[in-house]
Structure formats: C-alpha cells, structure tokens
Amino acid sequence: MGLWFELAASGLITGGIYALVALGLNLQYGLMRIMNISHGEFLMLGAYLTWLAHTVFGINPVVFLPVVAIVLFAVGLIVYRLCFRRIARTSPSVEAIEARSLLIGFGLMYLVQNAAYLIWGADMRGYSFLSDPVEIAGARFAGNSLLAFGFAVAASFAMLALLRWTMLGKAVRAMMQSPTGAQLVGIDTRVLHPMVFGAGLALAGVAGALLSMVYEITPGMGEPYTVTALIVITLGGLGSAAGCLAGGLLLGLVEAFGMHFTSPSLKMLLSYGVFIGVLLARPKGLFAR
Amino acid sequence: MSRDLRRMLGLLLAAGVALATLPWLASDFLLSLALTCLMYVGLAVSWSMFSGATNYLSLATSAFFGIGAYVTAWGFETLPYAVVVPLGGLVAAAFAALVGAAVLHLRGAYFAVLTFGLGELVRHAITYGEKTYAKTVGRVIADAPETTTVYFTVLLVAFLAVAVCAAVRASRFGLALAGVGADEERAQTLGVNTRRTKILGFTLAAFFAGALGAAMAVRWTYIEPASVFNPFIGFQTVLIAMIGGAQTLLGPVVSAVVFSLFSELLRLQFPYAYLMLLGLLLIVLVLYLPGGIGSLFKGRWARA
Amino acid sequence: MNPKSGIKVLAAALFAAVLAPALAQDAPVRIGYAIARTGPWAAGAQVTQEPNYIMWAEQVNAAGGLSVKGKKRKVELVGFDDRSEAETVVRTYEKLMGSDKVDLILPPWGTGANFAVMPVVQKFGYPMISPTATGRKLLQMKNPYFFAILQQPDQMMNALAEFLKARNTKTAAMVHVDELFGLEQASALEAAFKEKGIQLVEKKSYPMGVKDLKPVLNDIKSKNPDAFVALSYPPDTFLITAQAREIGFNPKAFYASVGTAFPVYRDKFSAGTVEGVMGLGTLNPKSSPAAKAYFAAHKARHNKEPDRWASAHSWAALQVMEQAVAKVGLERKALRDAIASGEFDTVIGKVRFKNGENVATPGVVSQWQSGEFEVVWPPDRATAPAFFPKPNWK
Numbered sequence: 001m002g003l004w005f006e007l008a009a010s011g012l013i014t015g016g017i018y019a020l021v022a023l024g025l026n027l028q029y030g031l032m033r034i035m036n037i038s039h040g041e042f043l044m045l046g047a048y049l050t051w052l053a054h055t056v057f058g059i060n061p062v063v064f065l066p067v068v069a070i071v072l073f074a075v076g077l078i079v080y081r082l083c084f085r086r087i088a089r090t091s092p093s094v095e096a097i098e099a100r101s102l103l104i105g106f107g108l109m110y111l112v113q114n115a116a117y118l119i120w121g122a123d124m125r126g127y128s129f130l131s132d133p134v135e136i137a138g139a140r141f142a143g144n145s146l147l148a149f150g151f152a153v154a155a156s157f158a159m160l161a162l163l164r165w166t167m168l169g170k171a172v173r174a175m176m177q178s179p180t181g182a183q184l185v186g187i188d189t190r191v192l193h194p195m196v197f198g199a200g201l202a203l204a205g206v207a208g209a210l211l212s213m214v215y216e217i218t219p220g221m222g223e224p225y226t227v228t229a230l231i232v233i234t235l236g237g238l239g240s241a242a243g244c245l246a247g248g249l250l251l252g253l254v255e256a257f258g259m260h261f262t263s264p265s266l267k268m269l270l271s272y273g274v275f276i277g278v279l280l281a282r283p284k285g286l287f288a289r
Numbered sequence: 290m291s292r293d294l295r296r297m298l299g300l301l302l303a304a305g306v307a308l309a310t311l312p313w314l315a316s317d318f319l320l321s322l323a324l325t326c327l328m329y330v331g332l333a334v335s336w337s338m339f340s341g342a343t344n345y346l347s348l349a350t351s352a353f354f355g356i357g358a359y360v361t362a363w364g365f366e367t368l369p370y371a372v373v374v375p376l377g378g379l380v381a382a383a384f385a386a387l388v389g390a391a392v393l394h395l396r397g398a399y400f401a402v403l404t405f406g407l408g409e410l411v412r413h414a415i416t417y418g419e420k421t422y423a424k425t426v427g428r429v430i431a432d433a434p435e436t437t438t439v440y441f442t443v444l445l446v447a448f449l450a451v452a453v454c455a456a457v458r459a460s461r462f463g464l465a466l467a468g469v470g471a472d473e474e475r476a477q478t479l480g481v482n483t484r485r486t487k488i489l490g491f492t493l494a495a496f497f498a499g500a501l502g503a504a505m506a507v508r509w510t511y512i513e514p515a516s517v518f519n520p521f522i523g524f525q526t527v528l529i530a531m532i533g534g535a536q537t538l539l540g541p542v543v544s545a546v547v548f549s550l551f552s553e554l555l556r557l558q559f560p561y562a563y564l565m566l567l568g569l570l571l572i573v574l575v576l577y578l579p580g581g582i583g584s585l586f587k588g589r590w591a592r593a
Numbered sequence: 594m595n596p597k598s599g600i601k602v603l604a605a606a607l608f609a610a611v612l613a614p615a616l617a618q619d620a621p622v623r624i625g626y627a628i629a630r631t632g633p634w635a636a637g638a639q640v641t642q643e644p645n646y647i648m649w650a651e652q653v654n655a656a657g658g659l660s661v662k663g664k665k666r667k668v669e670l671v672g673f674d675d676r677s678e679a680e681t682v683v684r685t686y687e688k689l690m691g692s693d694k695v696d697l698i699l700p701p702w703g704t705g706a707n708f709a710v711m712p713v714v715q716k717f718g719y720p721m722i723s724p725t726a727t728g729r730k731l732l733q734m735k736n737p738y739f740f741a742i743l744q745q746p747d748q749m750m751n752a753l754a755e756f757l758k759a760r761n762t763k764t765a766a767m768v769h770v771d772e773l774f775g776l777e778q779a780s781a782l783e784a785a786f787k788e789k790g791i792q793l794v795e796k797k798s799y800p801m802g803v804k805d806l807k808p809v810l811n812d813i814k815s816k817n818p819d820a821f822v823a824l825s826y827p828p829d830t831f832l833i834t835a836q837a838r839e840i841g842f843n844p845k846a847f848y849a850s851v852g853t854a855f856p857v858y859r860d861k862f863s864a865g866t867v868e869g870v871m872g873l874g875t876l877n878p879k880s881s882p883a884a885k886a887y888f889a890a891h892k893a894r895h896n897k898e899p900d901r902w903a904s905a906h907s908w909a910a911l912q913v914m915e916q917a918v919a920k921v922g923l924e925r926k927a928l929r930d931a932i933a934s935g936e937f938d939t940v941i942g943k944v945r946f947k948n949g950e951n952v953a954t955p956g957v958v959s960q961w962q963s964g965e966f967e968v969v970w971p972p973d974r975a976t977a978p979a980f981f982p983k984p985n986w987k
Contacts, residue, residue, distance in 0.1 A: 006807075006808075006811060007808055010805060010807045010808055010811075011805075013805075014804055014805040017804065018804075029398065035398065083572055083576070086576050087575075087576070087579075090579065091579070095344060095397075096579075098397070098398065099346070099531060100575055100579060102527075102531070103528065103531055103532065103571065103575045104571075104572055104575050104576075106524070106528050106568075106571060107567075107568040107569065107570075107571035107572035107575065108568065108572065109568070110564045110565065110567050110568030110571065111564075111565050111568030111569060111572070112568075113564070113631070114562070114564040114565045114568070114631060115565060117630065117631055117635070118561060118562065118565075121639060122629075122630065122631070122635035122636050122638070122639035122640075123636060123639055123640055123857065123897070124636050124640075124827060124852075124855065124857045124861075125857060125861075126831070126857055126860065126861030126862075127860070127861065128861060128862055128863045128866065131835065131838070131839075131862070131866075133838070133839045133840070133841065140839055140840050140841060141839065142835065142836075142839045214835075215804075215828070215831065215832070216827070216828065216831045216857065216861055218635075218636045219631075219635075220631070220632060220633055220635060220636070224802060227405070227520070230402045230405070231402060231406065234398065234399055234402040234403070238398060238399075252805070255805060256805065256807075256808050257808075259799075259805075259806075259808045259809060260808040260809075260812065263797065263798075264768075264797055264798065264799040264800075264803070264806065264808075264809050265417055265420065265421075265771055265797075265798045265799060265800060266417065267799060267800060267803060268409065268413040268800045268802070269410065269413045269414055269417060272406050272407075272409050272410040272413065273410065275403075275406050276392075276403060276406050276407065276410060279392075279395060279399060279403050279406075280391060280392065283394060283395045283396075283399060284399060285399070316687075316691050316692045317687040317688075317691035317692070317713075318684065318687045318688035318691055318692040319692075321680075321683065321684040321687050322684065325680065325684065413800060416771055416800060417771070417800075420771050420776065420798065424776065424780070425773065425776055426771060426772055426773055426776060427705075427730075427773045429708070429730055429733075429734065431734070433712060436687075505680070508679075508680060508683055508709075509679040509680065509683065509705075509708070509709045510708045510709050510711050510712060510734075511679075511704075511705055511708030511709065511730075513705060513772070513773065515705075515772070515801065516678075516679050516705055519678070521678075553684075556673065556674060556676075556681075557673060557688075560630070560672065560673050560674055561630065561674075563674075564631060
C-alpha cells in the first residue's frame with residue numbers, strides 16, 4: 001500500500017509538471033492552430049525572470065508569479081502583432097497557418113534562445129526555494145514540486161470551466177470551430193486572437209517560473225520542454241484542457257510505475273511506447289472531440 | 290519521359306559533374322561545406338517529395354538518418370563503405386514501410402508529433418539495446434574513408450534523390466501523391482490506392498535519409514544515439530524544405546544550399562549573434578515570402 | 594568628405610589590412626578552436642573551458658606575449674561556436690587547420706567532439722591537449738597528437754573505492770546514466786569495488802533527460818547501503834541530490850559525478866544542504882598558492898568561480914602548451930614530441946603524459962564542506978579531513 005501510494009504520488013507530481021509545461025501551447029495550438037515551436041523559449045524566459053528577481057532583488061518567486069504572467073502576456077501581444085497577425089490574416093487555409101507559424105516559431109526560437117545566451121551566458125543557474133520536504137501520508141515531497149503540481153491542476157480546471165461556462169469560452173470555442181462563422185456572429189477575432197496568444201505565453205512563463213524552483217535552468221532548457229509539451233497535448237487531444245492534464249498525468253504514472261517494476265533504463269522507451277500506442281488506438285488523442 | 294524531365298535531368302547531370310570536380314579545386318573546408326549543403330539538398334528534396342506533395346508533415350527524418358548512421362556503426366567493420374550506404378538506406382526504408390503502414394492514417398499535427406515520437410523511440414531502443422548487449426552506447430569508427438570519398442558518396446546520393454524526385458513528380462505515382470495532398474478522399478474515389486501510395490512515398494523518402502545518414506556517419510568517428518538521432522537534423526530539413534517551398538522541386542534544392550551557406554557565413558562572421566540574425570531573417574522571410582523561395586521561380590521551373 | 598578622399602581612405606585601410614600582418618615584425622600567434630556557445634554542450638563548455646582560453650590569452654598578452662623559443666609574440670584567439678554539433682566541429686577544425694593554417698589549436702568541449710576531430714587533428718598534425726575528454730576508447734585510438742589531461746575513469750573510481758575502503762565501507766549502491774561516460778565509470782567502479790571487497794547491493798541505470806528518479810532512490814533507500822554513488826551528468830546530479838534529500842535518503846557516503854564541482858551546484862541547493870556531498874574534483878583554492886591565484890584571477894576576469902574539477906585541467910592544458918612552445922617553438926612535430934616527453938608544472942601539479950594519458954595527476958575525491966569543495970582523498974592532496982558519515986540533509 002505504502003509503495004503504491006508513493007509511486008502513484010511521485011508519478012502524479014511529475015505528470016503534473018508535464019501538464020504544466022503543456023498548458024500554454026495547448027491553448028495556442030488548440031484554439032488558433034498556431035504551432036508555436038518557440039513555446040519552450042518563453043518558458044525559459046519566465047524561468048530566468050524569476051531567477052533574476054529572486055537572486056538579484058530577493059523577491060519571493062511565488063509573489064513574482066503574477067508579474068511573470070503580465071510581462072509574458074505583454075510580450076505575447078507584441079509577438080503576435082509582429083509575427084503572427086499577418087499570417088493569421090493572409091494564410092489561405094488552416095494548414096497554411098500551421099505550416100507558417102511553425103517556421104515563425106523556429107525563427108523565434110533562434111532569436112529568443114540566443115538572446116538569452118548573450119544576456120545570461122550558457123551557465124546553469126538555480127536557486128533554492130520551497131525545497132524542504134513536506135510529509136503527506138508517510139511519503140515526502142518537495143514543497144516546490146507540490147506547488148507546480150497544484151498550479152497545473154488548478155489551471156487546467158480553471159481553463160476547463162472558463163471554456164465551458166463563460167461567454168468568453170463560448171466565443172473562443174466558436175472561433176476554434178469556425179473562424180469565419182465566429183466573425184459572422186459578431187466575435188471579434190482581431191481582439192480574441194492576440195489575447196489567446198498572450199495568455200498562452202503567460203502560462204508558459206508561469207510554468208517556467210515554477211520549474212525554476214524545482215530544476216536548474218539554462219538558455220537551452222526550452223527545447224526539451226517544447227517536445228514534452230507537444231507530446232502531452234497530442235496525447236490528450238489538441239486543444240482539450242482535460243486531455244492535457246490527463247495526458248501529462250498518464251505519462252508521469254507510466255514512468256513512475258515503469259521505473260519501479262521494470263528498469264529505469266526503459267523509462268523513455270515506455271513513455272514513447274505508451275504515447276505511440278495511445279495515438280494508434282485513438283488517432284486524435286485521449287479526449288478527441 | 291517528357292521533354293521537361295529530360296531537360297531537368299540533363300541540367301542535373303551537368304551540375305553533378307561540375308560538383309564532382311570540387312575535390313581538386315577546393316580546400317578541405319570548402320569541401321565539407323559543400324558536403325553539408327549536399328546532405329541537406331538530399332534530405333530536403335526527399336522530404337518534400339513525400340511531405341510536400343501529400344501535406345503529411347513528417348518529423349521522422351532524424352529517425353531515418355539515425356538508423357542509417359547506426360547501420361554504418363554496426364556494419365562498417367565487416368562491410369565496405371559502398372555496401373553500407375545503400376544498406377543504411379534500405380534498413381531505413383524497411384523501417385518506414387513498417388511504421389508507415391501503422392501510422393499513416395493519422396493526420397496533421399498528430400502525424401507530425403507521432404513521427405517525432407517514433408524517432409525518439411528508435412533512439413532509446415538502440416541506446417537500451419547497445420547498453421544491454423554491447424555494454425556500450427557509442428561505436429568508434431576506425432579507418433574512416435577520406436573526405437573526398439564521403440563527398441562523392443553524398444553527392445551521388447543527393448543527385449539520385451533529386452533525380453528520383455524529378456521522375457516521381459512527372460509520373461502517375463507523383464500525381465497520386467499530390468492527389469492525396471489535395472484531397473485524400475477524392476483521390477480515393479478516383480481510384481488511387483491512397484494507402485499504398487502514402488506508404489510507398491514515405492518509404493522512398495526514408496531510403497534517401499537513411500543512405501545519407503549512413504554516408505555521413507563516418508565523418509564523426511564516434512557514433513552515439515544522441516548525436517545521430519539529433520532531432521535538429523529533422524527540424525532543419527523541414528525548415529529548409531518549407532522555406533524553399535515544399536511543393537516545388539527546385540525550391541528545396543536552392544534553399545538547402547542558400548541556408549547552409551548563409552548560416553555558415555553568419556556563424557563565421559558573427560560568432561556570437563549569428564543565430565539571432567538567422568532567426569530574424571527567417572521570420573522576415575516567412576512573413577514576406579510566404580510561398581517560399583520556390584515561388585520566385587515562375588513558369589516551367591516552378592512545376593519542374 | 595568628398596568621394597575621392599573616401600576612396601583613398603578605403604584603399605589605405607585595405608592596404609593596411611592586407612599588408613600590416615606581413616609587415617609587422619612579430620605577427621601574433623594565431624590559436625584556433627571551436628567550442629559550444631549554444632546548444633546542449635554549452636553549459637559545460639562555458640563553465641569549464643572557454644573562459645579559461647579567454648583569460649589565458651589576455652594574461653599572456655598582458656605579460657608581453659607568448660614566448661616562442663624565447664621570443665615574445667602576442668596571441669590571437671580564433672574561436673567559433675560549434676553549435677554542439679559533431680559535423681560543425683569537424684568542419685570548423687578543417688577550416689582552422691586546412692584553410693586558415695592557424696599556428697596552434699585548442700580542443701573542443703566533450704568526449705564526443707574530441708572523438709570527431711581525432712582524424713583531422715592527426716591528418717594535419719596539430720597537438721591537442723583535452724581537458725574534457727574521458728574514456729579509454731579515446732586513448733585506444735592511439736592518436737599521437739591527442740593528449741588527455743583529465744583523469745580517466747579508472748583513476749577516479751579507484752580513488753573513490755580506496756577512500757571508502759579506508760573508512761570500512763561494506764556495501765554500496767550505484768546508479769549511472771546510459772552514456773559512454775556513465776558506462777565507463779560504472780564498469781571502472783565495479784572493478785574497483787570488487788578489488789576492495791565492497792559489495793554492490795544495487796546497480797541501476799537511467800537514460801538522459803529524466804525528470805524524476807524518486808522511485809529508484811526509494812528502492813535503493815530500502816536496501817540501506819553504506820555508500821551511494823551516482824555516475825551522473827549535471828541535470829541528473831541536481832535531480833538526484835534534490836530527490837535524495839526529499840525522501841531523506843542519507844547514506845554514510847553520498848557521491849554524485851559531473852556537476853558537483855560546479856559552484857552553481859552549491860548555490861542551487863545552498864551550502865548547508867550540500868554539506869558532505871562528494872564528487873569528482875581535482876583541487877580548490879586551498880590546494881596550493883598557484884590554485885589560489887588561479888581562482889582569484891578567474892573570479893576577477895569572469896565574475897564567477899571556475900568549477901573545481903575540469904576547469905583547472907583546462908588551465909593546466911594551456912600551461913603545458915605554453916611551456917612546450919617556449920621550449921621548442923611552433924614547429925608542430927617538435928611541439929608534439931616535447932609535450933609527449935616532457936614534465937610540466939601546472940596548477941594541478943606535475944603533468945606528464947604516457948601514451949597520450951596524463952599519468953601524473955591521481956584520482957581525487959572531493960567533498961562539499963561549508964561552501965568549499967574540499968579534497969578529501971588521496972591523503973597527500975587533501976585540503977580537509979572528510980566528513981564521514983555524511984551529516985544529515987539540511
């Protein structure tokens with residue numbers, strides 16, 4: 001019992017971190033078909049801002065979270081205006097939006113990552129925050145990863161509720177199903193698009209801020225997180241808030257149990273195996289609509 | 290064989306012959322620069338042949354490339370280089386045929402991310418297998434062939450890739466691939482066996498990526514999963530092909546050469562900020578030339 | 594300025610640019626290298642290697658230049674980013690040696706990149722002293738121009754086994770990363786443990802890029818070994834440390850590999866937390882006056898401390914090169930022979946090569962104590978007595 005609980009808890013917390021990483025991209029891709037490959041780079045920006053605030057100015061990282069969100073939201077509006085607006089307006093089809101936004105994402109990735117290399121250098125950075133273990137039912141967890149897990153779950157449910165029950169959510173979903181139709185019934189995509197994109201970056205930034213408490217950070221840290229995010233949102237079903245959470249948690253659980261019952265060497269094989277297996281059985285993800 | 294295709298192949302042959310004289314004219318450095326260009330020409334053209342035509346965005350290039358490289362790693366001690374390279378292509382093609390049959394019903398981003406996952410799966414499977422059975426993860430290649438030999442090999446593979454892609458585009462098979470890209474269901478009603486077409490196209494593209502991986506691997510002396518299954522090779526291929534215009538033949542060729550030369554020039558001239566410049570240029574290019582470099586060629590060359 | 598005079602100025606500048614180097618009495622000694630400034634290798638390369646190159650060139654020039662058989666010449670570094678790609682590494686060295694014909698080269702970062710340049714280095718005959726390449730496989734290539742100045746896996750693991758044996762350790766558990774580094778260290782450690790009679794109660798490996806190793810650490814904790822050894826890379830070193838602390842796994846000896854010697858390791862967890870953690874190290878400022886001066890200079894130039902392991906080896910490699918050039922000049926064959934046969938005084942002590950391997954620097958075990966990575970083994974290099982058993986995690 002103790003063992004199972006510990007494995008499950010460990011898996012869920014890591015899974016929560018995977019879901020956390022994917023939240024922002026899920027919003028951008030799921031709702032706007034913008035394949036933002038530079039997602040991880042903005043996550044890195046959030047992490048560096050938090051690290052800077054904490055180590056240089058001594059600001060509590062949790063208090064700083066809203067600042068990160070606001071800064072990245074603003075960055076998102078600017079990036080959208082400069083890079084993606086033209087694409088969203090001039091592309092003849094959804095496929096073209098996907099393809100072109102992918103290329104823009106590459107450009108942004110080079111740009112942001114290397115700006116970070118120039119500004120902060122390639123060194124690993126890190127600080128200690130909320131790393132003391134908390135005991136829950138006999139098992140011990142680091143406070144910072146519990147916080148990240150908690151945020152991932154809360155944000156997922158908040159997004160779910162927002163999309164399902166509010167006017168804004170209806171507008172966004174309408175936009176997703178038919179951009180032209182949405183415009184016809186009076187939804188202004190010119191306002192909604194930048195907002196959604198900004199919200200996506202804000203979520204990426206907050207995820208980065210939370211991760212900087214748990215792991216060490218480098219300017220190149222974004223790429224693997226982008227990959228994780230892509231896997232998680234595809235596994236869950238693109239654009240589905242519940243799917244994103246479920247996908248992340250599933251991967252975390254598979255890894256924890258797999259590691260214990262087989263060998264940690266097989267960890268990557270198992271997670272990719274499960275991912276591919278799920279997609280073969282359900283070609284549009286767990287929560288396909 | 291149509292006249293256009295013949296002219297195209299003639300031109301290609303002339304270019305190939307011209308490029309084949311390079312080892313006697315250029316320094317080692319220019320030769321390896323040309324090598325990189327040719328590698329990406331081969332990768333981008335074969336990628337476009339399938340993904341450009343069908344709109345199935347494949348991220349499996351690095352998987353095929355890595356498989357080819359590992360065929361070299363395993364076979365180089367016992368087999369000659371001339372056998373290892375096509376063998377690398379064949380193994381990658383066999384792998385593509387196998388997985389293609391399983392995954393080619395997925396579409397859009399699902400297909401893209403899944404093919405990426407496949408690459409990672411193979412990479413970790415090889416890591417695990419090597420570690421368990423060979424007690425190591427990397428392989429050392431001793432007595433690698435001369436750069437000139439590698440260059441001629443890669444030139445040949447890239448040349449074949451372009452020639453085959455040109456031939457495919459002019460054939461019924463090429464029309465079928467384009468039909469899948471335009472409207473898969475309609476192509477099916479018109480009597481195209483879309484499933485077989487897709488698998489065949491995927492496999493053919495994989496052959497060239499695998500052969501290129503097998504040919505290039507000898508350059509690095511030490512082959513390990515992390516370097517030969519580098520996802521960046523796959524990303525860069527997609528990037529080059531799409532900037533070039535993946536629906537055209539010439540676009541990816543030009544783009545591969547321009548992109549490789551340009552990023553090298555920037556790297557050597559601006560050792561610290563070159564990737565930022567590259568990123569900026571990329572964004573500007575996509576915003577103001579959305580059809581890719583290929584859209585600059587009008588008329589016959591756009592179609593050829 | 595009228596156009597004509599503009600052209601004149603331009604022509605003069607061009608003239609100067611083309612002819613000046615040829616006319617100058619002492620053209621600078623050009624030293625080329627490729628190193629990762631971006632990509633996954635950059636974090637290691639920019640802590641351990643390139644800062645030393647830059648600092649060395651500045652120091653040499655400030656002192657009037659590099660002595661080439663007694664004649665002082667300025668040095669000029671020609672460094673490019675290798676983007677953490679083997680192909681770019683090869684191509685850049687082909688350019689440096691084949692086209693630019695630099696006078697000397699410095700090595701790239703990491704075992705993989707060093708492997709990749711082996712054939713070109715041999716072809717062009719440039720001696721290369723590598724501070725971040727480990728592995729018997731590299732030395733087995735028998736490249737006469739390649740010198741490994743970092744301790745090899747068996748030296749480091751023997752030192753660890755001796756240290757543990759001297760403290761009467763009976764059982765140990767080990768995890769390692771599935772990479773050449775981890776595998777070579779692991780087999781060296783197994784051999785060393787066997788010889789010293791230390792029983793290995795658990796051995797597990799994991800792939801690169803793991804984000805959670807708690808289940809593994811929990812398993813090992815339940816076996817209660819005296820010593821725990823992680824043959825890890827920086828991200829996993831950090832992860833294992835954090836998670837061992839999280840679950841309260843506190844064996845008598847806790848050892849992790851690459852990354853423990855980085856100052857950021859201490860800073861990420863706070864000095865109190867890493868108290869008693871052991872790892873790969875060679876020296877610290879207390880080791881010798883030369884080491885103290887090196888640490889101070891590095892801090893002053895780069896505003897950060899060097900790591901306590903391979904950084905000093907990077908510096909020592911430059912010192913070896915400098916001494917050999919002073920003795921025999923820039924003729925590369927003679928330079929190679931001088932490096933291969935000489936003995937050199939460096940920041941890490943005496944350095945002497947045998948078949949390309951530095952045989953003068955012993956394996957070392959270091960341990961974090963009050964914010965300093967103290968050398969605790971071998972006894973003649975120790976800067977402090979070891980904490981054994983390790984104090985509880987704070």
